[in-house]
Amino acid sequence: MNTETQNYLINTMEPLLSLGMAYGLKYPVETVREIWRLMFENAAHDSIGACVSDTTNEDVYMRYKQVRDIASNLVELTLREIATRIGNPQSKEISLTVFNPLSTVQNGVVEVECYVPQKKFGILDEQGNEIAYTILEFVDQTEYVLNQGNILDPSKDIFIPNKVYKAKIALQLNDVPSVGYVQYTIDLHRNTLTELIEQKREILENEALQITINDNGSLDILDKKTATTYRNQTILEENGDDGHSFNYSPPRNDLKIQSIEFKPVIKVVNSAILEVATITYEMMVPKDLEERAEGIQSTRLPVTIVVKLAKGQSTIDFEVAIDNRWVDSHRLCALFDAGIASKVSTADQQFGLIQRPVVRRSEMDLWQSDQEKWNEKPLSIETCQSFVTLNDAQKGIAIFPKGVREYEIVSKSMIQFDLLFLEHTVTWERKI
Numbered sequence: 001m002n003t004e005t006q007n008y009l010i011n012t013m014e015p016l017l018s019l020g021m022a023y024g025l026k027y028p029v030e031t032v033r034e035i036w037r038l039m040f041e042n043a044a045h046d047s048i049g050a051c052v053s054d055t056t057n058e059d060v061y062m063r064y065k066q067v068r069d070i071a072s073n074l075v076e077l078t079l080r081e082i083a084t085r086i087g088n089p090q091s092k093e094i095s096l097t098v099f100n101p102l103s104t105v106q107n108g109v110v111e112v113e114c115y116v117p118q119k120k121f122g123i124l125d126e127q128g129n130e131i132a133y134t135i136l137e138f139v140d141q142t143e144y145v146l147n148q149g150n151i152l153d154p155s156k157d158i159f160i161p162n163k164v165y166k167a168k169i170a171l172q173l174n175d176v177p178s179v180g181y182v183q184y185t186i187d188l189h190r191n192t193l194t195e196l197i198e199q200k201r202e203i204l205e206n207e208a209l210q211i212t213i214n215d216n217g218s219l220d221i222l223d224k225k226t227a228t229t230y231r232n233q234t235i236l237e238e239n240g241d242d243g244h245s246f247n248y249s250p251p252r253n254d255l256k257i258q259s260i261e262f263k264p265v266i267k268v269v270n271s272a273i274l275e276v277a278t279i280t281y282e283m284m285v286p287k288d289l290e291e292r293a294e295g296i297q298s299t300r301l302p303v304t305i306v307v308k309l310a311k312g313q314s315t316i317d318f319e320v321a322i323d324n325r326w327v328d329s330h331r332l333c334a335l336f337d338a339g340i341a342s343k344v345s346t347a348d349q350q351f352g353l354i355q356r357p358v359v360r361r362s363e364m365d366l367w368q369s370d371q372e373k374w375n376e377k378p379l380s381i382e383t384c385q386s387f388v389t390l391n392d393a394q395k396g397i398a399i400f401p402k403g404v405r406e407y408e409i410v411s412k413s414m415i416q417f418d419l420l421f422l423e424h425t426v427t428w429e430r431k432i
Contacts, residue, residue: 001064002039002048003403005071009035013071015101015179020078023085028074035070038063051245086183088126093159094186096123100176107175109273109310111136113168114186115145117161122190123171130192131184134271137168170274172311194272202268204275204307208314211307217264217279219307221316226395228339234318235260235335236303237416238285240292248331248418249376253293257285259303277307288328299326315400333408336415338390338397345409346391347384356382358409381408381418390415 014032021027046052047060083097096114100106119138123131145164176182202213210222219233236259243249265280280302286292287299301322308317322332344355363378371377382388388407389398399407399417406418 001061002042003401003405005064005067006039007402009039009067009071012101013075016075016078016099019099019101019179020082023082025078025081031070031074035067038067049246082181083183086181088183088185093188096184096186097181098171098173098176098184099181100178103178105175105178107173108313109170109172111168111170113166115141116165116167116186117163118188119165119167120191120193122187122192124185124187124190124192125174126183130190131174132172132192132194132273134170134194134196134274135167136170136196137166139166140164141166170271170310172273196269196271196274196276199268199270202266202277204268204270204277204309206275206309206311206313208312209309209316211277211309211316213266213268213277213279213307215263216260217262217266217281217305218260223395225314228395230337230339230397232260233336234305234307236281236283236305236320236332237335238283238301238330238332240286240289241329241331242289248379248381250379251289251292255286255292255295255297257283257297259283273311275309279305279307281305285327285330287326292330301327301332303332331418333416333418335410336397336399336417338415340390340392340396342390342392345382345388345407345415347382347388347407349383349385356380379408381406383407388415 013035017027017032042048042060042063047056050057050060052060079097079099082099083095086095086097088095094116096112098110098112119135123133125131140163142162142164146160173182204211204213208224210224212220212222214220214232218231218235221230221233222228223230237256238258239256240251240254241248242251259281262281262283267278269276281304283301283303284297285299285301286294286296291298301324303323304321306317306319306321308319310317318334320334343358345358346353346355348354358380360378360380367374367378383405384401384407385405387398387400389396390409391397397415399415401407401417404418408416408418410416
């Protein structure tokens with residue numbers, strides 16, 4: 001929550017509030033100051049590590065919730081204030097304004113939520129060119145939307161649709177200016193929808209990459225630019241955690257279980273701008289450390305991986321959802337095999353880049369010389385701020401986490417990214 005909330009404040013809220021100020025809106029200085037005060041209250045050593053009592057954790061969660069709610073409402077209010085003042089002669093009935101809070105011009109596919117009066121419609125840019133979109137989710141909210149709120153000015157004609165749908169759509173963007181916006185028109189008399197169609201072949205492909213989903217759920221990824229294939233990617237590995245609330249500690253009698261040991265259910269859909277694969281596992285794992293020591297796998301661990309490949313993009317989006325209600329004292333990691341023999345990994349930190357040895361040889365030599373003096377084997381679990389990469393002179397791969405910032409090079413070419421790091425049972429979702 002800290003990572004996701006902090007990224008939202010820095011990369012979305014503050015640039016958009018500054019954009020609003022440039023257009024004459026008042027910058028809410030005191031409200032932003034209160035937001036950061038709440039964030040700093042959660043930055044205490046134990047609070048941010050979740051190494052505290054359940055009662056204290058509830059307080060920590062509530063601060064993050066307050067920050068999220070205040071910040072998202074500030075952003076929505078600011079964007080509404082700007083969007084309703086744009087003089088766009090192309091916008092006849094309904095407009096859709098896309099804002100870019102980043103410092104560079106943006107192209108590609110983004111996902112947005114909007115309210116629309118019908119399923120099929122056209123999206124046009126300011127020059128009247130058609131913009132392709134794909135519907136990802138579509139929910140009828142007619143009764144909820146039309147039966148709330150009051151008409152403030154009865155003398156003013158307003159558009160009241162017969163139906164209102166809440167739609168999550170993927171939208172093809174072109175040249176959205178840095179710290180700026182593009183306003184599109186939703187034309188109810190046209191149709192630029194490109195629908196998701198289920199595919200029989202288990203392949204995702206665009207101009208830059210081809211992803212083949214193997215029978216065991218792992219991925220073979222072809223980089224078309226370098227003609228390099230990275231095989232057996234995104235294998236999930238579950239194992240025990242015998243540590244306390246502060247850090248991970250491998251059990252004395254561990255049992256490692258990989259997703260490729262189970263038969264997945266695979267579904268692939270695509271449209272002209274987006275390809276999506278859903279890979280679902282029903283893993284069987286030990287319910288606790290006692291079962292793990294005995295090699296018993298009695299408990300369900302349902303896991304779903306969603307892989308998205310958008311038109312023209314050279315990055316792959318992964319979403320991992322884990323139903324973790326029945327398992328205790330364990331962790332779940334994602335494995336990415338770079339196929340690169342490297343002595344160091346490179347990651348970013350607060351003020352720049354850092355290279356770390358893949359194997360801490362001196363520490364390992366000390367541990368092997370007299371293991372009785374050590375409480376546990378030294379581990380090379382490291383942190384990053386927003387990415388970690390392995391590379392050589394010819395190629396490289398990078399992982400960009402949106403949640404957990406912890407990784408380990410488990411061999412000279414394999415990056416392991418922690419998805420779960422738990423002592424207690426909760427339900428988590430992580431995006432990479």
